[in-house]
Structures are given as C-alpha cells and as structure tokens.
Amino acid sequence: MTEKEMKNLHGKIDAGVKAAIATAIERHRKLGQSISIMQDEKVVTLNADEIPLQNQQNNIRQLL
Numbered sequence: 001m002t003e004k005e006m007k008n009l010h011g012k013i014d015a016g017v018k019a020a021i022a023t024a025i026e027r028h029r030k031l032g033q034s035i036s037i038m039q040d041e042k043v044v045t046l047n048a049d050e051i052p053l054q055n056q057q058n059n060i061r062q063l064l
Contacts, residue, residue: 026054 001009028035029051036045 022054025051029053 025035027033029048032048034045034047035051036043038044
C-alpha cells in the first residue's frame with residue numbers, strides 16, 4: 001500500500017470513528033445517560049443535560 005493510500009485510509013477511519021463517537025454521545029444525551037470525558041487531564045462525568053447538542057459537540061470532540 002502506498003503512502004498516499006495509507007493517508008487516505010487513515011482519513012476514512014478517523015472520520016468513521018468520529019462519526020461513531022458523535023452518534024454514541026447523542027444517543028446518551030437523548031436517553032438521559034451520562035458520559036465521562038477527559039478534561040484538563042481529569043475524568044469528568046457529564047449528566048445528560050450537560051452534554052452539548054449535536055451541533056455544539058465540536059467542543060467535546062476537541063476533548064477526545
């Protein structure tokens with residue numbers, strides 16, 4: 001596999017993982033379930049009402 005093909009594959013995998021994480025976070029928010037994230041090198045648990053809406057999840061993605 002060439003370097004270009006590897007970069008392309010890595011990009012697709014990265015996009016798929018990010019989409020799956022966003023889906024899981026949204027599902028937790030809708031079902032009223034908490035999630036735990038890393039923030040300032042500490043584990044922080046967010047209650048469902050503290051989880052940002054889907055369009056605000058870029059903040060969460062930066063923490064992952």
